[in-house]
Amino acid sequence: MEILMIIIAGILFMSATYLMLSRSVVRIILGTTVLSHGVHLLLLTMGGLKRGAPPLIGEEASAYSDPLPQALILTAIVISFGVTALFLVLGYRSYKELGTDNMEKLRGNDGND
Amino acid sequence: MSLLHLAIIAPFIIAVFVPLIYKNIKSVHTGWFILPLPILLFIYFSSFISKTTNKQVTMESFSWISSLGIDFTVKVDGLGLLFALLITGIGSLVILYSIYYLSKQKEKLNTFYVYLLLFMGAMLGVVLSDNLIVLYAFWELTSFSSFLLIGYWYNREKSRYGAQKSMIITVLGGLAMLGGIILLYNMTGTFSITEIVAQADTIIDHPLFVAALLCILLGAFTKSAQFPFHIWLPDAMEAPTPVSAYLHSATMVKAGIYLVARMSPVFAEDTLWMGLIIAFGLFTLFWGSFSAVKQTDLKSILAFSTISQLGLIMSLLGVGAAALHYDQPKYFTVATTAAIFHLINHATFKGSLFMVVGIVDHETGTRDIRKLGGLMNLMPITFTIAIIGTFSMAGLPPFNGFLSKEMFFTGMINALHMDFDWSIIIPIIAWIASVFTFIYSMILVFKTFTGKYQPEKLEKKPHEAPIGMLISPIILASLVIVIGFFPNIIKPILVPAIETVMPMYEFDVHISMWHGFNTELVMTIGVIIVGVLLYLGLNKWRGIYGIFPEKLALNRFYDGLLDSMYKGSHSLNRNVMTGSINHYLSYMFLFMVVLIIGSLFGQNAFAFSTDNLAPIHFYEVILTLIVAISSIALLFAKSRIVSILLTGTIGYMVSLLFIVFRAPDLALTQLVIETISVSLFLLCFYHLPKKLTDDPVPVKVRNAVISVGVGLFVILVGLTAHSTKLFDSISQYYIENTYSEAAGKNMVNVILVDFRGFDTMFEIAVLGIAALAIFSLIKLRRNGGKKIENK
Numbered sequence: 001m002e003i004l005m006i007i008i009a010g011i012l013f014m015s016a017t018y019l020m021l022s023r024s025v026v027r028i029i030l031g032t033t034v035l036s037h038g039v040h041l042l043l044l045t046m047g048g049l050k051r052g053a054p055p056l057i058g059e060e061a062s063a064y065s066d067p068l069p070q071a072l073i074l075t076a077i078v079i080s081f082g083v084t085a086l087f088l089v090l091g092y093r094s095y096k097e098l099g100t101d102n103m104e105k106l107r108g109n110d111g112n113d
Numbered sequence: 114m115s116l117l118h119l120a121i122i123a124p125f126i127i128a129v130f131v132p133l134i135y136k137n138i139k140s141v142h143t144g145w146f147i148l149p150l151p152i153l154l155f156i157y158f159s160s161f162i163s164k165t166t167n168k169q170v171t172m173e174s175f176s177w178i179s180s181l182g183i184d185f186t187v188k189v190d191g192l193g194l195l196f197a198l199l200i201t202g203i204g205s206l207v208i209l210y211s212i213y214y215l216s217k218q219k220e221k222l223n224t225f226y227v228y229l230l231l232f233m234g235a236m237l238g239v240v241l242s243d244n245l246i247v248l249y250a251f252w253e254l255t256s257f258s259s260f261l262l263i264g265y266w267y268n269r270e271k272s273r274y275g276a277q278k279s280m281i282i283t284v285l286g287g288l289a290m291l292g293g294i295i296l297l298y299n300m301t302g303t304f305s306i307t308e309i310v311a312q313a314d315t316i317i318d319h320p321l322f323v324a325a326l327l328c329i330l331l332g333a334f335t336k337s338a339q340f341p342f343h344i345w346l347p348d349a350m351e352a353p354t355p356v357s358a359y360l361h362s363a364t365m366v367k368a369g370i371y372l373v374a375r376m377s378p379v380f381a382e383d384t385l386w387m388g389l390i391i392a393f394g395l396f397t398l399f400w401g402s403f404s405a406v407k408q409t410d411l412k413s414i415l416a417f418s419t420i421s422q423l424g425l426i427m428s429l430l431g432v433g434a435a436a437l438h439y440d441q442p443k444y445f446t447v448a449t450t451a452a453i454f455h456l457i458n459h460a461t462f463k464g465s466l467f468m469v470v471g472i473v474d475h476e477t478g479t480r481d482i483r484k485l486g487g488l489m490n491l492m493p494i495t496f497t498i499a500i501i502g503t504f505s506m507a508g509l510p511p512f513n514g515f516l517s518k519e520m521f522f523t524g525m526i527n528a529l530h531m532d533f534d535w536s537i538i539i540p541i542i543a544w545i546a547s548v549f550t551f552i553y554s555m556i557l558v559f560k561t562f563t564g565k566y567q568p569e570k571l572e573k574k575p576h577e578a579p580i581g582m583l584i585s586p587i588i589l590a591s592l593v594i595v596i597g598f599f600p601n602i603i604k605p606i607l608v609p610a611i612e613t614v615m616p617m618y619e620f621d622v623h624i625s626m627w628h629g630f631n632t633e634l635v636m637t638i639g640v641i642i643v644g645v646l647l648y649l650g651l652n653k654w655r656g657i658y659g660i661f662p663e664k665l666a667l668n669r670f671y672d673g674l675l676d677s678m679y680k681g682s683h684s685l686n687r688n689v690m691t692g693s694i695n696h697y698l699s700y701m702f703l704f705m706v707v708l709i710i711g712s713l714f715g716q717n718a719f720a721f722s723t724d725n726l727a728p729i730h731f732y733e734v735i736l737t738l739i740v741a742i743s744s745i746a747l748l749f750a751k752s753r754i755v756s757i758l759l760t761g762t763i764g765y766m767v768s769l770l771f772i773v774f775r776a777p778d779l780a781l782t783q784l785v786i787e788t789i790s791v792s793l794f795l796l797c798f799y800h801l802p803k804k805l806t807d808d809p810v811p812v813k814v815r816n817a818v819i820s821v822g823v824g825l826f827v828i829l830v831g832l833t834a835h836s837t838k839l840f841d842s843i844s845q846y847y848i849e850n851t852y853s854e855a856a857g858k859n860m861v862n863v864i865l866v867d868f869r870g871f872d873t874m875f876e877i878a879v880l881g882i883a884a885l886a887i888f889s890l891i892k893l894r895r896n897g898g899k900k901i902e903n904k
Contacts (some may be wrong), residue, residue, distance in 0.1 A: 001726060001727040001728060001729045001730075001733065002725075002726050002727060002835055003723075003726065003832065003835075004729060004733075004734070004737055005737070006827075006828055006831035006832055006835065007828055008737045008740055008741060009827060009828075009831060010824040010825065010827045010828035010831065011740075011741050011744055011745070011824060012740070012744055012763070013820075013823050013824050013827040014820045014821055014823060014824025014825075014827075015744040015745060015747055015748050015820070016820075017702060017816075017819060017820035017823040017824070018748050018816050018817060018820035019747065019748070020698055021695055021698055021699060021702070021816040021819060021820065022695070022805075022806075022808055022816065023695060023806050023807075023808050023812075024802075024805040024806040024807075026753060026756065026801055026802070026805055027756065027805055028694075030747070030756055030757070030760050033760055033764070033790065034744060034747070034760060034763060037763055037764065037767050038827070040767065040779075040783075041767060041770065042827070042831060044770075044771070044774055044776070044779075045831070045835070046831070046834060046835065047842070048725075048727075048842070049727040049774055050725075050727055051727060051728075051775075052775065053775065054775040054776065054777050055775075055776075055848070055859070055860035055861055056777075056858055056859055056860070057851060057852050057857075057858035057859075057860070058858050064848050064860070065774065065775040065776070066842055066844045067844055067847055067848065067851075067860035067861050067864055068842065068843070068844045068847060068864065070776045070778065070779055070861045071861050071864040071865050071869060071872075073776075073779055074778060074779055074782055074861065074865060075865070075872050075873065075876050077779070077782050077783060077786055078782070078786070078876050078879075078880060079876055079879050079880075081786045081789070081790065081880075082879050082880045082882075082883035082884075083879075083883065084790060085790070085793060085883055085887060086883045086886050086887055086890075088793055088794065088797060089797075089886075089887045089890050089891065090890060091797075091801075092797045092800050092801070093890050093891070095800060095801065095802065096800060100806075101801070101802045101805065101806055102806040103693065103694050103695055104693060104695075106694075107691070107692035107693055
């Protein structure tokens with residue numbers, strides 16, 4: 001199972017990279033979301049996917065799944081959400097102000113460098 | 114802090130007060146207030162002569178950065194004293210001369226004397242420091258003050274060019290020298306020259322020895338204008354003439370000579386040292402004298418002459434170093450004597466010649482020899498001084514240049530005793546260079562003072578200079594004669610200096626005007642005969658300078674190098690810093706992929722094992738397949754809505770995966786957040802571009818290659834990490850203590866708010882900041898919230 005998950009994470013990374021390298025601002029933002037999914041899955045996988053009860057004491061089970069990666073991922077999800085929301089608004093504003101979503105056109109102009 | 118330290122620092126202290134004096138006492142030329150300082154210093158340093166003749170070395174230490182072995186240690190030995198006397202003595206004369214040379218009304222005297230004093234203090238520091246780091250600090254200060262002085266008339270383009278050029282070249286050498294100093298420190302563990310000399314025998318076999326040697330030599334060669342680093346000196350002639358006389362003939366350019374002489378006891382054991390110094394010195398000697406003949410500007414002639422004479426001194430030091438390598442050292446030690454002797458002589462006659470040229474320039478308004486001529490009757494005193502200076506430079510009796518030239522020939526002929534097949538070329542080059550020296554010396558004096566008087570070409574009506582301007586060159590010219598007739602009066606200064614350079618030999622120097630009829634005299638007579646013939650036929654053979662292609666000139670090379678460096682870095686910058694975020698991201702990803710995959714296989718770290726795997730269930734396979742398909746489909750989506758929905762799909766599938774993998778809190782959060790994210794996207798929907806900008810195909814291919822690489826490296830790293838688990842998780846502690854220590858049953862939540870509550874706090878801060886940022890992005894407008902027309 002872990003190997004499959006690692007491959008899936010790799011595919012997510014691949015498509016995220018491809019999206020982030022594109023010229024469309026929207027695609028770049030979507031790429032960051034996809035990238036964070038890949039990271040979260042990788043984190044979970046690296047913690048080990050052994051079957052056990054959910055990390056709740058009330059379950060009275062002999063083995064639990066590892067709670068630490070879950071806590072880390074939870075933090076990461078919230079942070080990446082905050083960042084995505086900011087990016088989205090930034091993209092929206094820049095599209096409104098500048099009238100393009102093409103990164104090639106959004107270079108600093110030569111007069112300012 | 115001893116009196117000796119004070120003597121070195123005194124110029125800096127006085128420099129602080131110069132602007133005050135200048136501002137408040139307008140009626141008197143500021144130079145008069147400066148003049149007593151070098152005179153006092155000269156008298157003070159003269160008091161050391163009796164000590165150094167008895168081989169007494171005065172050392173004073175002043176603690177500076179003791180923990181790093183850097184102390185302001187001052188050492189007065191023969192060599193240091195000789196230079197200190199030159200610096201203060203000629204310094205006094207130059208300041209006296211500058212009082213009459215620089216106009217009180219027109220020039221900014223305060224800056225001039227501040228720079229000059231800075232230079233004087235720095236130069237004293239260079240020659241008297243025993244600590245190499247302190248020496249280096251003063252060394253750079255001389256470069257710096259020289260830079261300021263060359264650019265004194267900063268309104269002139271050429272001054273700025275010359276100042277910049279000299280700065281670049283001497284600082285290049287200075288930094289190399291710093292490298293050499295650090296290497297020496299590595300080998301010996303001390304910065305003290307005295308202690309390094311004491312360890313000279315042990316470091317010669319050290320692997321860093323040659324590197325240190327080359328670095329130190331590079332520093333010395335750039336400072337002393339040796340070929341090919343001599344090109345800064347002719348351009349430094351844009352400085353006021355007193356500066357040229359002081360810095361660029363008598364003192365600063367000899368700092369490199371000083372360094373070579375000072376470090377000789379350390380490096381001379383190695384034949385490379387000797388070979389490099391002889392080779393570079395001789396070539397510089399020849400090249401300088403050869404180039405001097407074609408110059409038409411008086412100061413340029415003197416500049417190339419200085420280069421040539423510095424090469425002469427350098428090559429003599431090299432031949433002197435041969436004493437360590439061959440039998441019968443007395444053949445070679447005479448060269449060291451000649452080097453130090455000529456050093457003094459050169460300072461005297463070159464200083465006076467620069468001052469003469471300054472007078473000619475001052476009185477006629479030009480330094481071009483094509484416009485000058487026939488000044489002999491108008492300026493008889495100046496002419497006399499010029500005759501003395503140039504004849505001494507050409508090596509004619511009865512002046513001091515004759516004596517050092519004879520000793521130079523002796524040294525060069527003795528170089529034949531070296532066990533080296535081509536050694537015959539050493540005296541031959543020396544002789545040819547002397548012929549050229551003779552020719553340019555004659556050009557200098559006769560083209561200026563004899564021939565046709567051309568008043569129509571001159572800006573001013575020439576007349577004899579004021580007496581004040583003549584005092585300094587007269588003193589120097591009389592020194593030229595006095596040393597010429599009674600060379601032994603400078604023995605108390607000369608001998609200790611030579612003994613510092615070659616501490617292993619006894620020197621019994623006896624220089625006399627007439628030393629018998631020998632090979633050297635024949636050579637000198639030959640120089641005079643050939644020189645006179647060539648001078649008279651100058652117009653016939655001058656054409657050979659035209660043959661030499663201008664393209665190969667070193668100045669062209671230097672300018673081209675600077676230009677191409679500028680253009681190269683500019684175009685590099687243009688090509689790499691494109692301003693496109695896609696390019697930057699590509700660089701980062703590529704670098705990451707290459708570095709990590711490279712080191713993974715380069716270090717043989719890749720591992721793959723199928724142990725400890727969880728079983729695969731059908732349900733999970735379906736979920737992962739959906740993730741994979743939608744993430745790949747996302748790449749080909751052309752419209753905004755499809756892209757958003759596919760991203761949402763991935764998010765929901767991930768939350769389902771969280772459920773499968775027994776992470777209820779994660780699933781909950783992921784579900785909620787994915788919903789919000791998708792709604793946010795949809796909220797902006799109308800404002801997003803309908804069709805997303807597409808990339809051109811080649812870019813797509815490049816991106817595809819990079820992204821496949823990234824995916825691959827994640828997979829490889831993931832597999833390797835998974836296959837090499839080194840220790841168990843610490844989670845067992847959390848599982849056991851969640852209830853007993855923290856009174857909670859949900860382990861994830863207890864970790865978030867109890868065990869690792871700090872993370873959560875700052876994560877809350879992140880959200881808060883993001884919210885504020887979004888608010889301000891939407892609210893705050895450049896145009897005060899006015900609607901901007903869609904372009």
